Amino acid sequence: MSTLRFHAIKETLNRKPLHIEENERRSAIFGSNVFNEATMRQYLTKVAYKSVMDAIQNGTKIERVVADHISTGMKEWAISKGATHYTHWFQPLTGATAEKHDAFFETIGDGLAIEKFGGDQLVQQEPDASSFPNGGIRNTFEARGYTAWDPTSPAFIYGTTLCIPTVFVAYTGEALDYKTPLLRALQAVDNAAVAVCKYFDKNVKKVNASLGWEQEYFLIDSALAASRPDIVLTGRTMLGHSPAKGQQLDDHYFGSIPSRALAYMRDLETECMLLGIPVKTRHNEVAPNQFELAPIYDEANLAVDHNSLLMDVMDKVADRHNFKVLFHEKPFAGVNGSGKHNNWSLSTDTGVNLLGPGKTPMSNLQFLTFFINTIKAVNDNEELLRAAIASASNDHRLGANEAPPAIISVFIGSQLTSVLNELENVTTGKLSPEEKTDLKLNVVGKIPDVLLDNTDRNRTSPFAFTGNKFEFRAVGSKANCASAMTVLNAIVAKQLIDFKAEVDMLIEKKDMKKDDAVFNVLREYIKKSKNILFEGNGYGDAWHKEAKKRGLSNNKTTPEALKAKVSKKAISLFEDLGIMNKIESEARYEIEMEEYVLRIQIEGRVLGDIARNHIVPTAVKYQNVLIENVKGLKEIYGTGFKKHAKEQMVLIEEISEHIESINSNVTKLINARKTANTISDIEKKALDYCHKVKPIFDDIRYHCDKLELLVDDELWPLTKYRELLFTK
Template sequence: MSVLRFKAIQETMNRKPIIIEEKVKRSELFAANVFNETAMRQYLTKEAYDSVMDAIEKGTKISRSIANQISASMKDWAISKGATHFTHWFQPLTGATAEKHDAFFETIGNGAAIEKFGGGELVQQEPDASSFPNGGLRNTFEARGYTAWDPTSPAFVYGTTLCIPTVFVAYTGEALDYKTPLLRALQEVDKAATAVAKYFDKNVTKVNATLGWEQEYFLIDAALAKSRPDISLTGRTLLGHSSAKGQQLDDHYFGTIPSRVLSFMRDLEQECLVLGIPVKTRHNEVAPNQFELAPIFEEANLAVDHNALLMDVMKKVAERHSFKVLFHEKPFAGVNGSGKHNNWSLSTNTGVNLLSPGKTPMRNLEFLTFFINTIKAVNDYEELLRASIASASNDHRLGANEAPPAIISVFIGSQLSSVLDELENVTKGKISPQEMTDLKLNVVGKIPEILLDNTDRNRTSPFAFTGNKFEFRAVGSMANCANAMTVLNTIVAKQLKEFKIEVDAYIKKHEVKKDDAIFNVLREYIKASKRIRFEGNGYGKEWEKEAKKRKLSNYKTTPEALKSKISKSTINLYEEMNIMNKVEVEARYEIEIEEYTLRLQIESRVLGDLSRNHIVPTAIKYQNILIENVKGLKEIYGEGFKKVAKEQMSIIEGISLHIEEINKQVLEMIEERKKANSINDSEKRANAYNKNVKPYFESIRYHCDKLEFLVDDNLWPLAKYRELLFTR
């Protein structure tokens, strides 16, 4: 056993949980370090408070004089919470959050200094941002990028720093972050959904998209993780023989939470609550050492910010408890990977969830309107939705036995399918008054009763209706939710906008009542989007064949999937809906295709290093031990040693075979990598990595894992799956 692995195991065995005491009620902890409405009422003047609330609710601008008032009050509040610095907290296209800390400090001459934070520093800053991904939007000498305050997401104190959520844009105005397009999409879905909701309630003046994410993750002992260069550098295990016991018995799922993990969870939850992240649920997931955390639903922009913040907090709290948290979608072969289910809905300012049925036919007609329009949007833009969750890491998960397939489909349950079928099959042309009455009373009126028993969540569906929301299950655990949420809210906004135009035109042309027009338009949408609805097993080969007949896409790799991000229809969609212009869209494609290539490049290099510098030398060392053993047997038994040393000889030969194959394939992989690196076109380079480099990963792993099974456990240098997955 290597010294590092031995020390890691010894350190882990002596580990004891940190005792976390909960001295106050969680409700008292919640948002203690957030400059929310409660804090603003206490610290701001009425004029400043009203200005911030108008900015949040109506999108009005905040004047510079008011910004100075707000910044001074925010500084006083932050200092009372122990803050010494401030930062514009943003989400560049790296997948991580970014921050540059400046002190509340300024000299005023004569050796004196004051704490200062002005309105200009609150509203806008100019970080040196030349090294962030920009997809060709800027040259290095055009390093200027601006961060601008997003008042809809409240500032918070994290450690000793006041964090101000901001957008991040180039000096020419193009978005360089995840937040800017999301905010634009949320604004568009608000406008479109409000216009449609007014058909049913004139009091609706605003519609918010809501999001509840479910964060899955693995917790690995930090010392064991350090003994694995692949985990440290790629977030997953590139090698490793399966443990004899994995998840076969389903004994970890929803089981008793291990005491050390529970201590981590308590600490994490306290940190989250103070920061205003409304965490509520925790449990063991299916795979050993896999867990899940979920919050109460929030407005989508705030929920996205909270998930990005959570992932950062999780890493820091994990370090305190001597854990390493793994967000990779597939860190271990042979056991379930991790997702981040995005539960999405629309909610009005009058308190109505538009995807939740009510007690009256009119309320349920409103539900059906938003329900069917969402299905139609997914049907029309299924390729773009697939592209929104594409990544090198999620490629390992999609289509495996614990995750949805790469084919986007919608599951609504057999009962709701029957409702849509009945709506579809009424008289062609104009619906008669009697049919309208029957539909309202006998079909639409019974939806709440139907949904009481409609609890079957098809776990193989990437986009499922689950009672009062849609669950986008294909989103990966590493992902920033903004990517998927920008697409989903944009396509739904586009669809609702078209629906309103069609209904109004139908009313004018046929001189019918509003309900008649809505039913007729919805009926056509049901027919047009029927191909996207699927109630069966998404893992079956039969579904792949059926999906092909339905002309649904089946992009199994990221390079294939990402192409739809720069299609003519996508660019037209984003430009029409004011989400992104062509330059911004193409830049994001370049960033994502380049990231895909770089991740495979890093994994290839790490795999080559591990296999040739760790595995092969260890195998040779053990082989030499066996050879010495065989020599000794020959001295004792003479020519009869062949019979006695039969097993040893077999192992020696097996080791030689696997070493030969590893060396051969690593060299071939390196050559293919060199060829790929020489390609200038980013799309062709990504395809070269996907088709010519990546296939070596599994074959090299196969031979390394065979050696792990042959070589003496005491010599093996890397922490094994049984240690990584069952040390708690």
């Protein structure tokens, strides 16, 4: 066994779980480090408090004079909690969060200093915009960009730093982050949904999109992870043979949580409580050493911030427990990868979940309005929704018989399918003004109050209705939820706007009653959206053939999927809703294509290095041992040695063949990369990396994994899957 591997395993086996007490009530510490409503009441003046609440609830602007009062209160609170610094906390297009810390400190002359934090520092700062991905919006010599306070997401203290959630925009105004388009999309769906809600309840003034994410992840001992160059540099194993036992016994799923992992979870949950992240659920997932954490639902913007913060906190807490958290969608071959299911719904300020059936036919009609419009939105924009969850890492997971396929479809269950079929066939032809609403409402009234358990769940569906919400199951575990939520809320907003226009037209020009008009439009939408509805097994070949007949896209790779983001339809959608202009859309496409190229490029370099500098020398060393053994047998047996060295000779030849294949494929990989790097067009370059560079990975891996089964375990340089996945 290699020295590094030996010491990594020895160190891991000597680990003892940290003793974490779980005796303090969660409710007592929840939000203790958050500048929330209760804290604001204590530290802000009435005017300042009202200004912040108006900004949160109504989107009104906070005046700079008032911002000075807010910053003073925020500073006093932060210092009382031990904070020494502040930062604008934002989410650039790197996929990670970003922060630059400044001290509450300023000199005032005569060797004196004060703690200072004014309204200007709260509202706006100027980080370097050129060093973050910008898709050509900024030149490298044009560094100016701005972070601006988002009062709808409360400030929080992490460690000794006051963190202020902000948007990040270029000097010229274009968004350079995930949050800005999300906020615009949420505003768009709010406006559109409120307008439609007025058909049913004139008192509705605001509609919030809610999000409940489910974060899957792997926990690997940090020493074992550090012994694998591929995990360190790419977040996943580039090679490694499957162990004799994987997940085939299903004994890890929902099993007793290992003591070290449980200690980590307890510590993590305490940190989450302090930060106001409402985590509630923890359990073992399907694969060995895979786990899941899920919160109570939040307003979508806050939920996205919480998830981004959570992933950072998970890494830091893991360090204390000598763990490495793997968020990669497919860190190990042969066992399940990880996703981040996004549970989405719309709720009014009057307390109604618009995707929850009510107790009366009329509230059911409201439910059906938002339910059917959501289905129609997905039907009309399935390629864009697929693009929203595209990444090099998620490509490994989608359609891999463990996660939803790359084909976007909607699962609603047999009961709701029956309801929609009945609604569609209530009458033939278009409804006339004379037709009675009672007929339709009698059908609508058949929807039961609780749909949660009236249909089974479909794990193969990318977008499934689960009782009072839609679950977007295809989002990757590494992803920032904002990307998927921006697209989903945008397409639903657009659909609701179109719906209202059609209903109003029937009311005004056809002199239809409101309920007749609503029903008539919904009935047409049911007909037009049938292609996207699918109740069966999304893993099967039959569905792929059927989806093709229906005209649904099947963009299996990121370069193919991302094209939808810069289609005329998508650019028009985002521009019309004020979410992103053409420059911003095209910039994001460039950034994501470039990231895809760089990810595959890095993986190729890492794999080539491990194969040639770790695997091949080890195989040669073992081959030399076998050769010496054969020589010894020849000395003993003379010309008859072949009979006794037969197996060794076969093994020597097998090893030689694998070494030769590895070396030739690594050379092939290097040349393919060089060719791809000469391509200036980012789309063509990404496709080249996808179709000509990446496939060589599998060939190299195959031969390396075969050598793992042939070479003496004492010599093998890399920590094996059985050690990574089963060492507690």
